[in-house]
Amino acid sequence: MNYDKTDMPAAYDAGRGYSPGVLAYWLDVISQSVPKGSVAEILDLGCGTGRYSNALADYYDATVTAIDPSEKMLAEARRKASPRVRCERASAESLPLHDASMDMVFISMAFHHFDHPDRAAAECCRVLRPDGAVCLRAGTIERIDRYAYLEFFPSSRPLLNRALQSQAFIESTFASAGFRLIRHELISSEVAESWSAYAEKLVYRADSILVQLSDQEFEAGLTAIREYAKTAPPHERVVEPVDFFVFQPRASSFT
Ligand SMILES: C[S@@+](CC[C@H](N)C(=O)[O-])C[C@H]1O[C@@H](n2cnc3c(N)ncnc32)[C@H](O)[C@@H]1O
Incomplete structure (x- = not known):
């Protein structure tokens, strides 16, 4: 999808932004495979508005090259970028x-x-580099049934079926490019701390x-989620499964 032809860039952080706790959680997940101190140069590929770029630079004390083809997404990333993040x-x-x-x-929700x-x-x-790693966050076809909306x-189901890739496709694509799977x-x-917070994030349609x-289906669904939120426990978190992959070049000495 060409994000420059949509209104998503300006709404992305409001609709898809993380709480500090969720970002810290993901940095912890990533560092279980790529420990602190082991990287100096990170590519945030399909960086979007830079949801991860500054956090990766700070956490790893590294330089981040944040790359995206969308000028509008990059403009948001550039606006926030710390001195160690270079947007291109x-x-x-x-x-x-x-x-x-x-x-x-690092590739988050962009590979598809x-x-x-x-x-x-x-x-x-x-x-x-030979001992480097690809860390990839993705939604896959296998998880569609568990998406909150x-x-x-x-x-959304046929659209998700068309848009998303399967776990096997992602693994075989990296295998064909010379990688081996280290972790899946x-x-x-967490996508929202409660159902009512979830509804208010969805408003941004990011x-x-x-x-x-259609606007009609979107408004009807949003109303239904708001109604559901009234009956749900007020602090019930909305969570979704994310496929997390780590690949290493096959020639790597990493074990
Ligand atoms: C859902 S956003 C994810 C942004 C960010 N990684 C995150 O997790 O918030 C998907 C991004 O992929 C970018 N994208 C689309 N096609 C791309 C391509 N061929 N190369 C790199 N990025 C691409 C889009 O412009 C968009 O910014």
Whole structure:
């Protein structure tokens, strides 16, 4: 999806932003595979508004190259970028980076948007140092049934089926590009601290599936979620499964 043709960039942080606790949780998940002190150069690929860019730079005490083809998403990232984050407009399929220049490639909720995932995976392999790693967060087809908004927006199911990749596709795409799978785990991730907070985040419609729904279906679903929120326990967190993959170049000495 071309994010520049949508209104999502300005709404993304309001609709998809993290609480500090959720961001810290994810940094902990990532560091279980890529420990602190082991990386100096990170590529945040498909960085969007930079939801992770500053946090990765701070946590790893590293330099982050934040790359995205969307000028509007990058404008948001640039506005917030700390001095150790360099934002650059480019596509995953053709990275403006030297061979073996990165210690970690981080990809969050972006791989399914790439036009040519095979070329993107090959570029990841090219720019990574031999002991580097790709850390990838993704929604996959296998998890669609567990998405919180599914039952409230019936048309979202076929759209998700078309948009998302399977776990096997992601694994085989990286295998063909010269990687081996080091870790795959389903991580339960909080999307909102309560159902009413969830509804108020959805209002921003900062989701590539929700923007494709008719306004009528979107409004009806939102009303239904608000009604549901009135009956749900007030502090019931809304959580969704996220597939987390770690790949290493096959030639790597990492075990
Ligand atoms: C859902 S956003 C995720 C942004 C960020 N990684 C995050 O987790 O908040 C998906 C991003 O992928 C970007 N994208 C789409 N096609 C791309 C490509 N070919 N190469 C790199 N990024 C791409 C979009 O512009 C968008 O910013």
